[in-house]
Amino acid sequence: MSVQKPSLPKGTRDFGPLQMARRNFILDTIKDTFKLFGFQQLETPAMENLSTLTGKYGDEGDQLLFKILNSGDFLKNVDPGDLENGTSAVLPKVSEKGLRYDLTVPFARYVVMNRNEISFPFKRFQIQPVWRADRPQKGRYREFYQCDADVVGTDSLLCEVEIILMIKRVFSQLGLKDYSIKINNRKILTGLSQAIGEAGREGELCVAIDKLDKIGWEKVQEELQNRNFTQDAIQKLSPIIYLKEGNQEKLEFLKSYLSDSAIGLQGIAELESVLDMLQAYGEDQTHVDFDVVLARGLSYYTGAIFEVKAHHVSIGSVSGGGRYDNLTGVFGLEGVSGVGFSFGVDRLYDVMDELGLFPAEDLDKTQVLITYFDENGFSYGLKVLNGLREAGIAAELYPDQAKIKKQFTYADKKQIPYVVILGDNEMEAGKLSVKELSSGEQETLNLEELVIKLKSLTGN
Structure with a gap:
């Protein structure tokens, strides 16, 4: 098959x-x-x-x-x-x-x-x-x-x-x-x-004028002629095409230009x-x-x-x-x-x-990956994981027992900025070894200190 x-x-x-x-x-x-x-x-x-x-x-x-x-x-x-x-x-x-x-x-x-x-x-x-x-x-x-x-x-x-x-x-x-x-x-x-002098034809008028940016006034005039607008009407339109910059200037000009059109003046108002x-x-x-x-x-x-x-x-x-x-x-x-x-x-x-306006810091990202060497590390890691999530920090525990290098590669590929490393010494002391992947800097903190550090970084 x-x-x-x-x-x-x-x-x-x-x-x-x-x-x-x-x-x-x-x-x-x-x-x-x-x-x-x-x-x-x-x-x-x-x-x-x-x-x-x-x-x-x-x-x-x-x-x-x-x-x-x-x-x-x-x-x-x-x-x-x-x-x-x-x-x-x-x-x-x-x-x-x-x-x-x-x-x-x-x-x-x-x-x-x-x-x-x-x-x-x-x-x-x-x-x-x-x-x-x-x-x-x-x-x-x-x-x-x-x-x-x-x-x-x-x-x-x-x-x-x-x-x-x-x-x-x-x-x-x-x-x-x-x-x-x-x-x-x-x-x-x-x-x-x-x-x-072409009352009721604003639809056709605008379809043609709408192309002004793309094809220029010469071509727009041709299109209006093809749509049977009179030469007089096209002439009268000319000042509109060359209006001065500035909202106020345009409004003032139109007040006199549209002085005979009640509905036009209502639009201006x-x-x-x-x-x-x-x-x-x-x-x-x-x-x-x-x-x-x-x-x-x-x-x-x-x-x-x-x-x-x-x-x-x-x-x-x-x-x-x-x-x-x-x-x-x-x-x-x-x-x-x-x-x-x-x-x-x-x-x-x-x-x-x-x-290039998207923030480089995607806030959806996992902030911390917890890594470990053995079964004990995994169990201890679960408690740390709970502590981080309780504090509202996006965290993961690497799910499989694997070489530490493989766990780091995962963090790297997923662009997780911090890795916690749980070795025997850390667990005995109730501390966490925390490594920032971008700088390679490593420090030893307890859970509370890590939470404070990460919260100050994400602005939560």
Whole structure:
């Protein structure tokens, strides 16, 4: 019988101990921040009913849903006629469930199902994997984690301010210094399309302008012409492309530029309130960049839009979000507005990796390995092991009787910084010989002294 070589489904990956330690460093930082700001954690099932998922992500999204075959004889309700009529006839009879595609739709479902128990405004965060039947390529996976935070049931602009504050806190704790939080408002984009005489076409306008960084203004003008924007409209847009730096300067310019657009001016007022509140909180506008042509998820967002970019790395956007008017309308509960954003954990990982920002001291590591020469050493080692763990120090006792060199090799490979050596003399004196592997320094301590030493090193 041939031995099957194990493999992974395309577009998925394993996370080994080192990656997990680093991922947890990122996730714990994000979680601490969410909790500090009053967000509560939520989890929803990996699978949802297809009726919950279908039709929420557009036709393209529906194609990318992973469907789960019904258990048992899933073909029992399918007759030959269905097969002739193709997938759309067969699918409802063989599959009722699918893997979730994002965390927003399940969140909307949760809010509708629990609307009588939830106290609004409801601040929730969710960190779970999602699945997309996408073509795998570099940086694009079929299974990846999303890390979302949303506040629903309030129109207060304090939510927008808190998003900026949370991003700043997380980045500062991760050691990311070179980034910008780009912010705009959907209403300003609506105002722009009115001001250039192409009302209602902000979607097309933004798709074209969005490529400005990549293809330059000349090419964007061509694209707008191809989309039948008038020459006059394109001319009027020109000053927006060459706006002066500085949030305040941009706001002042737009007040006159959008003076005939009520909705545009409302967008400006909202943005100004956010920046004023930021100042009242005692935080400045460092890293905050008002980007007049930022356009994310236009069909979805109705107010503020955010996108966070890390600079001087190969990966662009690492976080984004915005305000929406109608989260739960598709499930028959109208008027639940909110604002949300998500951190791209995989992308943050890659950025930190590229910049070498992960702490060398992985706190998940075993701190001490207890080594010994014989059966007596093993028994004595068990007591020491208990003492160290009681004190909250990650410790191991080498499990097999082996040459001391082999035990040291284990410590070395696992990057355990300290080794306790239990010889007859140490045991008689009730002491421990402690060796620091990196320096080779050795000292004799009792258990209490060792605990104090290690705690001072880990900062516990």
